[in-house]
Amino acid sequence: MIQRLKSTDYPELYRLQQQAYRVEAELIGAALFPPLLQTEAALREEHPSGYIIRLDGRLVGAVTVDGETITRLLVSPDYFRQGIATQLLRYACEQQLLRFVSTAALNKPAMALYQKIGFQSIRQVKQDSIVLVTLECGDVPGK
Template identity: 40%
Template sequence: MIKQLEMNDEETLEQLWYLQQLAYRIEADILGFDRIPPLMDTIEDLRQTVEKFYGWWDGVELVGALSYEMVTPTIMDICRLMVRPDHFRQGIGSELLRFALQCPQVSIFRIATGVRNLPALKLYEREGFRAVRDEEIASGVWLRHLDKVMTFE
């Protein structure tokens, strides 16, 4: 079940931080780069962020989350999409992404992931995202920026 995370609730913040550590550690291993910004976040950093977070709950356990920021009223940056590794390949990431894509006023959705993170790239491309550019964020470490442009009829 997807619901907005209460970023003032200590237990929610602790679960989010733990989830983020587990999920982004996998990406760090794939990329061979351990300075991924979410891995450096503290619980206080999460509490202070302006991103809006939504989580996938399995009972009382947070097993997936997505965050975004509205750049303009019609452009959404999807900042984080994470699933606990023991819940991979259960459709949680897809459902969280589709949830964000339902935002009616948004015409451009933006997201980024490591070029070597093939599972994430496949998910984003399956949901209609297209590569815009690649950016070298450290020596030999590339980030791929993708956009999904909505057409309204």
């Protein structure tokens, strides 16, 4: 069941972020991956909002948003390829207008997922050794 992210979820969100972003860093071959440098204190200060999925009481997926932008989409590596990210994205897009997201160009699974939902690449920028793609959703699912 999808629920709103609460500040009491932040410690679990931080652990999930570390697990998921380690996998992404390996996938894209990034020795230095900025999201992995964020501390739990910095995450708390950010005070992210969004939605989470719990299975058997465990936080296994989360999407955070800021305005019309998806700021993170995380799934526990133990639950990859089970539709959790798709559920979260669809739900979040039904709840509010979400138009933008950025991900590494080499993160093919994320790129495919965002494109399946209706996002299209609008620009690429290189940050350090990572090429980031910004995607925009013109067709908002569920609206």
